[in-house]
Amino acid sequence: MNIVNAILEKLKTMGLLRNSNALFKAGIIIVAGIIILSALAPLLTPYSPIVGTGDELAPPSLKHPMGTNNLGYDMFSRVLYGARTVLTVVVSATLLSMAIGVPLGLISGYYGGKVDRAISIVMDSMYAFPSLILALAIAAVLGASLINAIIAIAVVYVPTYFRMVRGQTLSIKSLLYVEAARALGASDSRIITRYVFPNLLPTVLVVFSMNIADAILTEAGLSFLGFSVPPPTPDWGADLRVGHSFMLAGYWWLVAFPGLMIMLLATGFALIGEGLSDILNPRREAVG
Amino acid sequence: MTLLKINNLKVYYYTRRGIVKAVDNVSLAMNKGEMVGLVGESGSGKSTLGLSIIRVLPPQAKIISGSVIFNGTDLLKLSEREMRKIRGKEISMVFQDPLTSLDPLQKIGDQIVETILEHEPNISKQEAYNMAKKALQEVGIPPDRIGNYPHQLSGGQRQRVMIALAMVLKPKLIIADEPTTALDVIVQDRIMELLSALKKEYGMSILFITHDLALAAERSDKIAVMYAGHLYEYGSSTDVVNKPLHPYTEGLIESIPDVFMRKEIKEIPGQPPDLTKPPSGCRFHPRCPYRMPKCSREEPPILQVNGRLVKCWLYS
Amino acid sequence: MVLLSVSNLKKYFPLQKSFIERVISRRKQYVKAVDGISFIIREGEVFSLVGESGCGKTTTGRLIVRLETPDSGKIVFDGKDITFAKEKELRPLRRKMQIIFQDPYASLNPRMTIGDAIAEPLIIHGIADKREAREKALEMLVNVGLTPPELFYKAYPHQLSGGQRQRVVIARAMILKPKFIVADEPVSMIDVSLRASILKLLMKFKKDFNLTMLFITHDLAVARLISDVVAVMYLGKIVEIAPVDELVENPLHPYTKALLSSVPTIVPQMKREKIILKGDVPNPINPPSGCRLHPRCPLAIERCSKEEPKLKYVGNNHYVACHLL
Numbered sequence: 001m002n003i004v005n006a007i008l009e010k011l012k013t014m015g016l017l018r019n020s021n022a023l024f025k026a027g028i029i030i031v032a033g034i035i036i037l038s039a040l041a042p043l044l045t046p047y048s049p050i051v052g053t054g055d056e057l058a059p060p061s062l063k064h065p066m067g068t069n070n071l072g073y074d075m076f077s078r079v080l081y082g083a084r085t086v087l088t089v090v091v092s093a094t095l096l097s098m099a100i101g102v103p104l105g106l107i108s109g110y111y112g113g114k115v116d117r118a119i120s121i122v123m124d125s126m127y128a129f130p131s132l133i134l135a136l137a138i139a140a141v142l143g144a145s146l147i148n149a150i151i152a153i154a155v156v157y158v159p160t161y162f163r164m165v166r167g168q169t170l171s172i173k174s175l176l177y178v179e180a181a182r183a184l185g186a187s188d189s190r191i192i193t194r195y196v197f198p199n200l201l202p203t204v205l206v207v208f209s210m211n212i213a214d215a216i217l218t219e220a221g222l223s224f225l226g227f228s229v230p231p232p233t234p235d236w237g238a239d240l241r242v243g244h245s246f247m248l249a250g251y252w253w254l255v256a257f258p259g260l261m262i263m264l265l266a267t268g269f270a271l272i273g274e275g276l277s278d279i280l281n282p283r284r285e286a287v288g
Numbered sequence: 289m290t291l292l293k294i295n296n297l298k299v300y301y302y303t304r305r306g307i308v309k310a311v312d313n314v315s316l317a318m319n320k321g322e323m324v325g326l327v328g329e330s331g332s333g334k335s336t337l338g339l340s341i342i343r344v345l346p347p348q349a350k351i352i353s354g355s356v357i358f359n360g361t362d363l364l365k366l367s368e369r370e371m372r373k374i375r376g377k378e379i380s381m382v383f384q385d386p387l388t389s390l391d392p393l394q395k396i397g398d399q400i401v402e403t404i405l406e407h408e409p410n411i412s413k414q415e416a417y418n419m420a421k422k423a424l425q426e427v428g429i430p431p432d433r434i435g436n437y438p439h440q441l442s443g444g445q446r447q448r449v450m451i452a453l454a455m456v457l458k459p460k461l462i463i464a465d466e467p468t469t470a471l472d473v474i475v476q477d478r479i480m481e482l483l484s485a486l487k488k489e490y491g492m493s494i495l496f497i498t499h500d501l502a503l504a505a506e507r508s509d510k511i512a513v514m515y516a517g518h519l520y521e522y523g524s525s526t527d528v529v530n531k532p533l534h535p536y537t538e539g540l541i542e543s544i545p546d547v548f549m550r551k552e553i554k555e556i557p558g559q560p561p562d563l564t565k566p567p568s569g570c571r572f573h574p575r576c577p578y579r580m581p582k583c584s585r586e587e588p589p590i591l592q593v594n595g596r597l598v599k600c601w602l603y604s
Numbered sequence: 605m606v607l608l609s610v611s612n613l614k615k616y617f618p619l620q621k622s623f624i625e626r627v628i629s630r631r632k633q634y635v636k637a638v639d640g641i642s643f644i645i646r647e648g649e650v651f652s653l654v655g656e657s658g659c660g661k662t663t664t665g666r667l668i669v670r671l672e673t674p675d676s677g678k679i680v681f682d683g684k685d686i687t688f689a690k691e692k693e694l695r696p697l698r699r700k701m702q703i704i705f706q707d708p709y710a711s712l713n714p715r716m717t718i719g720d721a722i723a724e725p726l727i728i729h730g731i732a733d734k735r736e737a738r739e740k741a742l743e744m745l746v747n748v749g750l751t752p753p754e755l756f757y758k759a760y761p762h763q764l765s766g767g768q769r770q771r772v773v774i775a776r777a778m779i780l781k782p783k784f785i786v787a788d789e790p791v792s793m794i795d796v797s798l799r800a801s802i803l804k805l806l807m808k809f810k811k812d813f814n815l816t817m818l819f820i821t822h823d824l825a826v827a828r829l830i831s832d833v834v835a836v837m838y839l840g841k842i843v844e845i846a847p848v849d850e851l852v853e854n855p856l857h858p859y860t861k862a863l864l865s866s867v868p869t870i871v872p873q874m875k876r877e878k879i880i881l882k883g884d885v886p887n888p889i890n891p892p893s894g895c896r897l898h899p900r901c902p903l904a905i906e907r908c909s910k911e912e913p914k915l916k917y918v919g920n921n922h923y924v925a926c927h928l929l
Contacts (some may be wrong), residue, residue, distance in 0.1 A: 015928045175711035182691075183669055184776070185698030194724075198715040329795045442884045445828035473822065477866035499796050500823075503868035529870045544799035545829035546850060547867045548874035553829060559765055570921035580645060 024275025027209075030268030034220065035262070038083035047074035049081040049234040057246070062164050067253035069242060073232070079257050082234040086265065089146065090215045093153035098208060100154070101161025106192055108162070109169025116117035119162070127159035131214070131219045149228040153218055157211050164207055167198040201278035209273035216266040236262050291460060291493050292341070298338050298527055299333070300418030301523040306564035310336040312348070313519040315590070320460070321491040323484070325504025325525065326560075328514035331560055333578065334497050337514070338463045340376050341495070367475055370515035377407040379455035384466040386446035390438040396449045397421070401458055422450070423456040444475035448482065455486055462486070465497045480507050501540055505529045513537050516561050516571040523596030533598040535576045571599065578602060607643040607784060607816045608668065613678065614636055615663055619889060635888050637663040639840035640677070642915070645648060645816055645833075647783075648692065650821040652827040654863070655837035656893045661820045664837075665786040668818060670694050699729050702777035706737060706789040708769035712761040719745070719757030722775045740779060748775040755876060762894055767798035771805065778809050788820045792829035824867045828852055833921075835900070837862045839896040842915065846922040856924040858901050895927065903928055 037044065047053055053064070060067045066075035079177030104123075109117040123191035135152045142148035172178060172198065181195050222228040231238060234265065236258035243254025299311040311333040318324050328334040339345050341356055356363040358379065363371065375381075385388050400420035404411060408566055411419070421431055427448040429441075438446055447467060454462050464483060468476035484507055486492050486502065498504050504511055504525070511528040513521040513536065521534040532538040539556040558575040561567050567574050573583040580601060588601045607631055617636035620752060625804060638660040645651040653661040666672040668679060668854050670686055679687045689697070705711045712721055721739035722744050732740060738757075745753035748771040761769055770790060777785060787806060789798040827834050828848055835845040836859065845858040855861045862879040869875065880899040886892060892899050898908035905927065913925040 144640070173698060176705055176707060177713045180703075180705065180711040180773075181713070181724075183698060183703045184728055185695045186724070186728050187695070189727065194716070195713050201715075241642060327796055350663045444884055472885075473824075474862055475884070476868075476881075494827065499798070500868060502860075502870045505676040506868050506872050540797060541870065543797055544846055544870075545800075545803070545825040546869050546871060547828045547864065548869050548871050550828070550849070553800040553803065555804060556797045559767065560795065560797070 001153060015257060020273065023271050024083065024158060024279060026093025026272030027268050027273075027275055030264060031272065034083050034265055034268065035087065037216055038080050038087070041077065041080035041084075045074060045077045045080060046090040047077045049073060049077040057251055059251075066257045067251075069239070069254050070251075071232075074256055075239075078234040078239055079261055082236045082258065083144075083261065085229055085233060085235045086216060086219060086237075086262075089149050089153065089194040089219050090099050093150045093219075093258065094202060094208060094211050094215055096150065097157035097211075098161055098203065098204065101158040101203060102165050102197075104158070105162040106169055106196065109166040110173060110188065110192055110196065111176035116166075120166070123159040126155070127163065131156045131218055135218050135222055136225065136227060139222055144227050144230050146233075146246070149219065149222055152222065153215050154229070156218065157215060158209060160211060165200060167204055169196055171197050172199050202276075205238045208271050209269050209276060213266045213269035213273065216262060216269065219258070220262045234250070289298075289318045289321045290317050291322075292316075292495075293355075293357040294337070294341070295355045295357070297337070297340060297356065298352035299336050299345065299349055300352055300488055301336075303347050303348060303564075308563045309517050309566055310567075311340065311565060313354075314514070314517075315470070316512055316517045316519060316522065318461075318493055318495065322510065323487050323494040323496055323508040324507030325511045326514065327499070327504050327518060329352070329499055329502050329560060330546075331516070332564065334514045335465050335515040335564075338381070338465050338497050339497060341370055341461075341463060342379050342381060344375075344381075350561070356529055373407070376403055376454075376459070377457045378459050379461045379463065380459045382447070382450050382454050382462060382464040382467045383570040385467050386443070386450040387438060389450060390446060390453075391556055392438055393437050395437060396441070397424070399449075400424070400453055402420065403453055403509055419456060420452075423452040427452040427455070428478075441550060443471055444479065447475075447479055449472065450514045451479070451482060451486070455490070455492070458490055459492065461493045461495065463495045463497070466499070467496075468503070469499070476503070486601060500547065501529070501544060504550045513540070516566055517563055518589075518599060519597075520572065520599045521597065523598075527594070527596060533596060534572075535578050535604065539575075539577075570599075573590050605647045606644045606712075607647045607682060608648075608818070609678075609680045610644070610664075610668065611638050611642040611678045613642070613664070613667060613679065614640055614675045615660075615667055615672060616675055633889055635657045636840050637888065638667065638674075639891070641840070641842045642838070643835055643842060643845060645784075645818060647816055648814050649833060650810060650817045650819055650831045652821060652831035652834045653825055653837055654821055654834055656822060656863075656885060657722045657732050658839075659837040660840040660887060660888075661822075661837050663786055665703065665788050665818060665820050666778050669786050671703070685805070689854050694728075695857060696766055697782050699725075699785070700782050701784040702780065703786040704770075704773055704777050704788065704790045707793055708766060708773045709761060711773055712769060714860060716760075716762055717757065717758050718750075718761065718764070718772050719753075719756075721772060722763075722779055731780070741775075744775040747778075748772070749773075749801070767794050767802060770794055770802050774802070774805060774809070778813070781813055782815070784816045784818070786818045786820065789822070791826065792821070792823065799826075804831065824852075824863060825869075836863065839885065839891050841896055841925070843897070844922075844924050845915065845925070846920070850920050850922055854920075854922070856918065856929060857926050858903055858928075895925070 053068055054072050055072055056070050056072040057070055058064050058068040064074050064076060066079060068074055104119055105159060108119045135156045138191045139148055139154040140156055142151060178195050179189050219228060220237035224241045228237060229235050239253055239258040247255050294314060294316045297311055297314050301308040301310055314337060322559060326334045340351055345549045351364060397420050400423060400439045401416045404416040404419055421434055422433060425431055429445060429448050429566050468479050483494055487494055496504060496508055508525050510523060511525045512519055515536050528537060532541055542554040545553050545558055556575055561571060569584045570588050573579045582601050587601050590597050591603045593603045615638040621632040623902040641677050652715060653664060655661045657890050669672050674687055678685065686697065719741050723741040726732040726737040726740060746755050750756040750768060750771055774928050795800055810817060819830055831848045831915060834848050834851045836841050846858045851914045855864050858879055862881045866873055883900055894910050895908040895913050898904040907927050913927050915923040915925045917923055918927060918929060
């Protein structure tokens with residue numbers, strides 16, 4: 001995440017991404033590009049990602065644009081199909097944590113009191129763990145599978161949504177239009193769904209895309225350590241793990257391409273998040 | 289004797305939405321020792337006009353053309369350094385919100401001393417301190433308050449300090465931009481009393497910028513009415529209020545209730561225009577009850593009618 | 605017939621103190637926002653509460669529509685004691701009483717269209733289904749002068765001007781045809797040339813619906829225009845109540861006189877003797893003893909600092925709280 005932010009900052013200072021729209025567009029192009037490539041994978045490559053070609057540790061060539069690995073799997077296929085795995089895990093996990101964190105934050109922030117304190121303590125203690133370590137612990141307990149990876153990552157990001165939504169709810173709650181709704185006779189549930197939630201939705205969207213970027217790195221970490229999808233399912237993190245033992249022997253393509261994809265996809269989502277946050281909260285220009 | 293003469297001044301704002309013609313070809317003359325009430329709604333350009341005189345406009349604003357002749361010199365031709373000598377000494381300004389214009393970390397007395405020393409390096413610190421004390425006394429701040437910080441004072445007292453700061457070097461002109469808008473009516477009355485007293489005592493001229501026509505009428509010698517970047521009427525307060533010539537002035541007077549008069553109020557139909565696309569001809573024509581075909585085609589000239597200036601085709 | 609009666613209403617707000625202050629002194633301090641006020645509003649009447657900022661007029665309005673809970677006293681609205689009514693009990697009553705706030709922009713949900721905002725009360729109270737509510741909201745838009753209504757229905761608050769937004773707020777408050785409305789400085793944030801139209805709109809609804817109104821304002825000129833009865837507040841207390849013409853022509857309390865002699869007017873010859881109050885409004889945390897005006901009042905006698913004056917009837921429906929009368 002820090003690396004991604006650093007790159008964003010660098011790009012901004014270089015003046016390459018001057019305005020928010022450019023950020024957003026760049027992000028969309030990267031993400032959409034990867035999604036399209038992975039969807040079209042069967043058309044783009046003749047090889048299956050989980051069947052050996054018989055050609056082991058072949059360097060990149062016209063036949064194998066990204067080379068092959070120690071089992072003779074075509075790396076290009078694995079990178080393309082791997083995107084499907086990564087996107088499935090990461091998007092479902094983030095959606096799941098959003099589905100838990102947002103309502104909790106709304107309830108906590110709106111009603112306050114004991115409920116709020118109880119939820120906050122749980123969330124804060126979860127937030128205190130570094131995300132990868134927490135995810136690892138959960139995945140280790142649940143075992144390595146696609147579903148468990150989703151759950152492990154989802155749990156990690158619930159506090160992010162909770163804290164943001166709770167904070168926003170607290171401030172929106174004190175605004176005049178919420179008071180006006182109360183004066184109209186609106187019930188609590190109506191105020192939450194019609195007045196509070198729509199006004200924090202933009203921030204949720206920003207956090208959503210930022211979180212995906214972060215979750216991509218967490219997922220990569222999980223599978224690098226063997227706690228995500230079991231082999232031979234194509235997955236960038238898993239490929240990194242396989243590749244890193246061959247790296248010193250000079251088989252750089254085993255690590256370079258999956259690693260590059262992780263960076264690229266995470267940057268793409270981070271760009272979308274940055275762009276969205278600028279687009280949704282434009283600094284108003286004062287006219288005298 | 290004319291102290292200030294603004295000629296054909298144009299000030300535009302360059303914004304993302306387009307060019308806002310905030311002050312468009314405005315001319316205004318002010319005599320020595322006179323209080324002129326510059327009346328207009330928000331967006332009429334009245335504050336921009338005030339800020340242009342001492343050239344402290346926001347960065348997106350630009351003075352396009354015109355001149356501001358103060359005491360014989362064109363302020364728009366002066367360098368920033370020369371202008372700095374004029375600000376605070378010859379012309380000073382009082383803003384709506386004294387809390388943002390006063391330094392919160394500095395005692396009020398020290399702020400006044402600093403202003404004095406900046407303009408009068410020959411004055412000793414002790415002398416400056418005495419001057420500050422006297423100025424505060426004159427605006428009605430008890431001398432034991434001189435060591436107070438702004439937050440220890442009430443809103444009305446802060447505005448008095450601002451006025452002390454503005455008048456301590458006895459400038460020839462004070463521009464007061466909505467000086468009482470943030471204050472309650474009783475405090476407002478006393479601040480206005482104070483400004484009137486300064487005018488009488490030292491013969492200072494005061495350009496009093498306000499949205500409140502009644503307040504301006506009560507205290508000023510003359511009233512200038514601005515609307516959508518144009519100056520539409522300028523004349524003695526009693527004349528303007530008792531027999532408004534311009535339809536906008538008339539509409540404004542008819543639309544405001546008065547505590548001492550049971551009267552019907554009449555609204556001015558429509559909305560003030562968007563100044564990135566001001567109406568053609570007379571900018572008031574879409575809302576004017578007396579509009580003629582000519583009004584939308586041609587901008588009316590400024591006419592002299594019974595010792596008053598009015599920009600309206602009705603009088604040509 | 606009396607629609608609203610308020611007696612001995614009090615609301616003190618605890619003062620936020622820093623940690624160190626709390627350690628040093630245990631004593632809680634309060635801002636006495638509303639300190640024992642009583643008045644009645646008759647059906648069809650416009651009752652104005654006038655006073656300077658911090659006098660407690662806004663808090664009074666919020667207490668009456670029960671956005672705030674009083675500390676003590678009694679509020680009887682339409683024959684029902686609502687002083688300590690729970691939010692659930694209040695909800696059906698909110699159909700009959702509405703509030704219009706000073707800042708129209710802040711009182712509208714930025715993510716709800718104008719039309720939905722106006723239709724909202726009908727849906728909240730289950731009065732109309734979506735289609736009917738839409739029809740009525742469109743009708744209401746025409747009523748408040750926002751035409752063509754179809755265009756405004758789909759607009760968002762930020763696309764409207766201040767005056768237009770206040771029309772929307774008024775439309776939303778009026779769509780339930782309430783009996784009673786609290787209007788808290790409804791024109792003080794509106795441009796001068798548009799104020800008249802908003803005031804006229806309120807007066808039109810008042811006439812059409814036989815509306816009763818509590819009008820809160822700092823502006824005596826507006827109060828003169830719109831009200832039947834005016835109550836003047838100072839530091840949490842009502843100092844004078846009278847029919848508006850009586851109050852302006854025959855003010856009796858020194859504070860009212862001071863206010864009236866400070867109001868700007870275009871007929872200055874009508875101004876009365878000038879009463880100059882000493883100093884500024886004191887802190888409402890420790891208000892002066894006796895009559896709260898006494899440290900500033902040029903006419904104060906010894907009794908004023910010791911004994912609190914009660915509202916006294918002086919004829920012509922005129923009540924004054926002053927020892928000098």
